[in-house]
Amino acid sequence: MGKMTIEQLVAHVDNVASTYKGDSHVLFGAIGALFVGRLYGWRVIRVFLSTSTYAKYQKVLGLDFKTVMPPETELSDRALAYRIVKRVKDFWGIVRGQFPIENYGVKSGEKRILGDI
Numbered sequence: 001m002g003k004m005t006i007e008q009l010v011a012h013v014d015n016v017a018s019t020y021k022g023d024s025h026v027l028f029g030a031i032g033a034l035f036v037g038r039l040y041g042w043r044v045i046r047v048f049l050s051t052s053t054y055a056k057y058q059k060v061l062g063l064d065f066k067t068v069m070p071p072e073t074e075l076s077d078r079a080l081a082y083r084i085v086k087r088v089k090d091f092w093g094i095v096r097g098q099f100p101i102e103n104y105g106v107k108s109g110e111k112r113i114l115g116d117i
Helices: 006-019 024-040 042-048 051-061 080-088 091-095
Strands: none
Touching: 006 024, 006 051, 024 042, 024 051, 042 080, 042 091, 080 091
């Protein structure tokens, strides 16, 4: 689908929501991931979400997050887990679970912390 303007994203979400059938929490999560990812980048979203949830949200929205979100933004480093992933320099190893983020001092509940810690 390629880069989309905010107006195109909103129109797309409106269309998806008007025809969606299923668990509302999944739709809410997918929309939230889309707009948070637009602000923080798909790499942050990829660290925050499990592989199955990330794939499910893309399917619900009919979008490939990598094509509609930047990889990083000026806000990306606000995510604690993402800062650690960048230091470790093995993004896909951590995302795939080969090197659990918990091994680097991030508790599972802190994985999605935004801000200075």
